Amino acid sequence: LDLTSLYPHIQMQFNISQGLVGTRPPVVKPDPKVLQFLGEDGMRKLISDHYDLLRVSNIKGLFPPTDEGFEMAKQHSADFFIQICGGPDYFNKNRGAPMMVGRHADFKITPEARKIWLESYIIVLSKLDMPDDLKQSFWNYLDVFSIWMINTAQN
Secondary structure, rough: OOHHHHHOOOOOOOOOOOOOOOOOOOOOOOOOOHHHHHHHHHHHHHHHHHEEEEHOOOOOOOOOHHHHHHHHHHHHHHHHHHHHHOOOHHHHHOOOOHHHHHOOOOOOOHHHHHHHHHHHHHHHHOOOOOOOHHHHHHHHHHHHHHHOOOOOOOO
């Protein structure tokens, strides 16, 4: 899928690294200036917009089917990203230590599912009025950390 042809306004290169089951490349957290720039409300909107795309994607079955469950998933994800970007530790307080690999173990996450998840982020990040260096910092985290979540070989 060539997103730049579908979304010609995308200026940055959002490269998706190859990921394989069981690999754990070193991860660098996003620049805290991402959260400073967006604020908590902006981060929650970014995550909400991302989830709204996922809800109609080919991986929608990986997410809660009810509106209530889906909104809770958005909140948990936003809490995680706020925390990982240097904000308050909402995730730890509400859910315990992240341990994201374990939390995702029950879901069949293939390299293709990861690619769809990342492509949805490309769409929402490209629409953000945020400096490219901050987008790149957030993207680099998403790209590498998402490799950790792959737990199922491609079909």
